[in-house]
Amino acid sequence: MADRVRLGAATVLGDAAALASRVLGKGSGASIRGQVLTRVHPGAFTSLVKGRRIASVTGTNGKTTTAHLLAAAIRAGLGGDAQRLVTNADGANLHYGIASALAKAPRADIAVLETDERVVADLVAAGHPEVLVMLNFSRDQLDRNHEIKFLARSWRDALQRAGDAGPVVVANSDDPLITWAVEYARRVIWVDTPSRWSADAVLCPACGGILERIDPNADEPQGRWDCPSCDLTEHAPDYQVRDGLIALPDGQVVDPLLKVPGSFNVSNAACALAGAVEMGVGVEDALRGFRTVEAPAGRFSVATFGDVSARLILSKNPAGWAESLALLSTPTVVLAIDAVAADGKDLSWLWDVEFEQLAGKHVVCTGPRAYDLAVRLEYAEVSHEVVLDLAEALRSVADQPQPVDLISTYTPFQKLLKMAGLR
Amino acid sequence: MKMVVVYQSLLGIYGDQGNSRVLAQRARWRGIDAEVVFAEPGSPLPDDGAIYLLGGGEDAAQTTAVRALKEDGGLFRALDGGAVLLAVCAGYQICGKTFTIGGEAEEEREGLGVLDVTTRRGPSRAVGEILTHWTRPDGSDYVLTGFENHGGHTFLGPDATPLARVEVGVGNNGDGTEGAVSASGRVIGTYPHGPVLARNPALADHLLELALGHPLEPLERATEQHEGLRRERFAFVRR
Numbered sequence: 001m002a003d004r005v006r007l008g009a010a011t012v013l014g015d016a017a018a019l020a021s022r023v024l025g026k027g028s029g030a031s032i033r034g035q036v037l038t039r040v041h042p043g044a045f046t047s048l049v050k051g052r053r054i055a056s057v058t059g060t061n062g063k064t065t066t067a068h069l070l071a072a073a074i075r076a077g078l079g080g081d082a083q084r085l086v087t088n089a090d091g092a093n094l095h096y097g098i099a100s101a102l103a104k105a106p107r108a109d110i111a112v113l114e115t116d117e118r119v120v121a122d123l124v125a126a127g128h129p130e131v132l133v134m135l136n137f138s139r140d141q142l143d144r145n146h147e148i149k150f151l152a153r154s155w156r157d158a159l160q161r162a163g164d165a166g167p168v169v170v171a172n173s174d175d176p177l178i179t180w181a182v183e184y185a186r187r188v189i190w191v192d193t194p195s196r197w198s199a200d201a202v203l204c205p206a207c208g209g210i211l212e213r214i215d216p217n218a219d220e221p222q223g224r225w226d227c228p229s230c231d232l233t234e235h236a237p238d239y240q241v242r243d244g245l246i247a248l249p250d251g252q253v254v255d256p257l258l259k260v261p262g263s264f265n266v267s268n269a270a271c272a273l274a275g276a277v278e279m280g281v282g283v284e285d286a287l288r289g290f291r292t293v294e295a296p297a298g299r300f301s302v303a304t305f306g307d308v309s310a311r312l313i314l315s316k317n318p319a320g321w322a323e324s325l326a327l328l329s330t331p332t333v334v335l336a337i338d339a340v341a342a343d344g345k346d347l348s349w350l351w352d353v354e355f356e357q358l359a360g361k362h363v364v365c366t367g368p369r370a371y372d373l374a375v376r377l378e379y380a381e382v383s384h385e386v387v388l389d390l391a392e393a394l395r396s397v398a399d400q401p402q403p404v405d406l407i408s409t410y411t412p413f414q415k416l417l418k419m420a421g422l423r
Numbered sequence: 424m425k426m427v428v429v430y431q432s433l434l435g436i437y438g439d440q441g442n443s444r445v446l447a448q449r450a451r452w453r454g455i456d457a458e459v460v461f462a463e464p465g466s467p468l469p470d471d472g473a474i475y476l477l478g479g480g481e482d483a484a485q486t487t488a489v490r491a492l493k494e495d496g497g498l499f500r501a502l503d504g505g506a507v508l509l510a511v512c513a514g515y516q517i518c519g520k521t522f523t524i525g526g527e528a529e530e531e532r533e534g535l536g537v538l539d540v541t542t543r544r545g546p547s548r549a550v551g552e553i554l555t556h557w558t559r560p561d562g563s564d565y566v567l568t569g570f571e572n573h574g575g576h577t578f579l580g581p582d583a584t585p586l587a588r589v590e591v592g593v594g595n596n597g598d599g600t601e602g603a604v605s606a607s608g609r610v611i612g613t614y615p616h617g618p619v620l621a622r623n624p625a626l627a628d629h630l631l632e633l634a635l636g637h638p639l640e641p642l643e644r645a646t647e648q649h650e651g652l653r654r655e656r657f658a659f660v661r662r
Contacts, residue, residue, distance in 0.1 A: 149481070208486070209487075345570070347570075348616050349437075352435075352440065368655075371652035378648045379448050379621070
């Protein structure tokens with residue numbers, strides 16, 4: 001009881017801080033609410049994640065959209081009981097953000113939690129999630145790159161320690177590092193997504209050998225990955241994504257008919273679908289839920305800035321940019337780049353992205369690190385100009401057909417949402 | 424003119440292939456026919472390249488790359504024949520006589536031995552922007568900008584000279600030096616990526632001049648972008 005009282009008091013103080021943050025125009029307040037909450041009650045995260053049915057979503061790319069899809073699927077399954085579900089829908093996915101979202105919904109007995117890679121081990125230990133969706137694991141912020149193996153090991157250890165009390169893991173079978181991390185999971189549902197075979201994944205995470213592709217066939221022309229030096233190998237899938245469709249374990253093939261664009265979101269939806277089914281939601285309900293998701297946390301939303309409108313696409317790392325560049329459909333595009341802590345301070349990944357494919361378009365480079373992009377585009381022989389200020393960059397495309405496609409790293413993206421009144 | 428990106432899947436984690444894009448374009452824009460070859464372990468490494476590039480990577484990748492390069496032998500033949508090598512970060516470390524891998528239990532590994540340097544784990548990881556001063560062959564000072572991210576500290580032997588002096592950042596080991604150049608001047612190791620040649624076009628032109636054996640006219644193309652980027656980075660680091 002004392003714990004509950006303390007948590008209640010901490011929540012009130014956190015709410016006050018969040019309100020102050022919103023009034024001062026500093027953001028939604030979710031993160032500050034969580035910070036105050038955990039300051040007043042250090043065990044808040046551990047207390048709040050207990051006693052609920054939890055489905056967690058983690059991975060390098062697609063966490064927010066997948067968590068939104070999974071939450072929508074479960075809501076559709078709950079019908080009139082949708083208020084039983086809580087989710088950290090704003091993308092605040094560290095201990096603070098999760099605590100903040102849960103504190104606001106004390107009665108919600110089901111939680112869908114987007115979970116930062118660094119929080120997964122704690123969530124598994126303290127919250128005993130029923131389902132843990134692991135999307136993909138590649139280098140994200142290069143200045144933190146040396147943490148990758150450390151993080152994968154923390155997941156592996158947490159799942160091993162959890163043993164029979166651990167979650168059912170929905171795992172991307174295309175990703176060797178995830179395959180290694182979930183080796184001790186109680187049960188794994190494998191989802192085969194179209195290969196994004198990348199330089200990151202070429203060494204065997206178990207033994208350091210060089211991975212190979214074996215058994216190519218019509219269905220999977222690249223074959224499946226395998227380590228010739230140890231036992232690690234790609235597992236046979238339960239769900240399979242091919243040509244924008246999802247094959248279910250019973251062989252039935254469904255079209256997710258998503259409102260969010262891009263083939264990568266079909267992969268995210270397949271993982272969300274597998275997670276929803278494990279949470280007890282029917283496939284039809286889940287698919288119906290998916291169609292209510294249009295602009296998760298502002299991603300893919302069309303925003304208005306005075307006379308200009310722009311479709312806002314968030315990309316945070318080379319894998320994300322590779323996917324987003326393929327979505328660009330307007331002749332002039334705005335690309336916004338920054339490299340503060342939340343974006344990753346190392347921009348060298350710009351050189352691993354095939355900007356050459358933008359030949360024929362005109363790019364307005366904006367944001368504090370616009371010149372890094374301008375150098376990259378000059379070498380890619382893509383027409384461009386530098387307009388450092390975001391608002392000015394948007395004004396410069398007012399004469400273009402609207403909305404103009406815009407891709408941004410994390411920090412300018414949050415600024416754009418605020419400028420457009422979307423948060 | 425052939426540039427060979429060596430084992431990019433193992434050692435290319437920090438956009439290091441960008442160095443080959445910069446070199447090739449700066450050659451092409453001057454009317455020189457330039458080709459970039461990506462060599463991967465398991466296939467013979469071309470030994471007729473003019474410039475070889477090694478990039479950054481993890482411990483396991485370093486060990487695998489050294490083993491594969493020694494078994495292959497192509498890189499050594501190319502260097503004996505006068506080829507130029509730019510090695511960055513983990514690639515720089517493996518060019519030395521020895522380097523170490525592992526966490527708590529540090530293990531020493533033999534390197535390629537093409538630079539007279541040794542590397543062992545430093546007391547803390549160096550992560551961040553770095554500015555150094557390189558003395559160009561004509562004696563002028565040129566500021567090198569980049570991003571360093573390494574746990575190793577590198578020490579130079581008598582047959583290597585530092586590439587540059589540190590203004591801001593860590594560099595080799597905190598002694599004020601950064602990078603290493605072989606006695607022939609044709610093997611250059613350095614910590615910063617960014618990638619380093621995209622931040623420092625004069626260093627790219629120096630490599631091209633070494634490989635071609637004659638000086639090059641300055642290039643107008645990309646100057647505005649490079650200067651904008653360098654101005655912004657200098658101001659940021661010196662703020």
